[in-house]
Amino acid sequence: MLPAERYRNPYGDAIGPLEDFSRIFCVARSPLAAINSIIPENSDTASYSFRTRILKNRFEITLPTEAEDPDGIQSAVMSYTLWYELCMSFLPQLIYRVDRPEDDALLADYVGRPVRRSEEIGRNSRPKRRATHFTPDALDSLSHDWLLRFAEMAEGLGYPDDAAMIEKSAAGRAAG
Secondary structure, three states, X not given: OHHHXXXXXXXXXXXXXXOOOOOOEEEEOOHHHHHHHHHHHOOOHHHHHHHHHHHHXXXXXXXXXXXXXXXXXXXXXXXXXXXXXXXXXOOOOEEEEOOOHHHHHHHHHHHOOOOOOOOOOOOOOOOOOOOOOOOHHHHHHOOHHHHHHHHHHHHHOOOHHHHHHHXXXXXXXXXX
């Protein structure tokens, strides 16, 4: 919620506008693994409304309503992509892929402290709130432009395998 630069977020107080920091890192998670967590998060009205306002103010793009996107996949892809575009606008010096233990040493070096990995670190903080209907094949129904944007973000965050799967769907959409 930090990139939103608000004093309040759906979960309570926040820190408000960010000062000029000389050191910023971004915590990332596999885009394809994240979608089944984002879909139920989008059903939380406070969370979805908060992100919709932030993203609309920044990008002038409105996330789809439930009626426009009943399975929630398009809104989850858009939410992930736009939120990370917002995060990357702060020019982080390090992208910490939370689901990749090999990144622990990079983060430890960056912050000057050891990273204590627990078994829960690679998953959503609310694991009982997961959709199960999303698979990468479902991307075939999304627009070519959003698939390309999603793939670009996956690549930029260090998930080339995810990017390749998303690009495959985009190629199918372009051909079809």
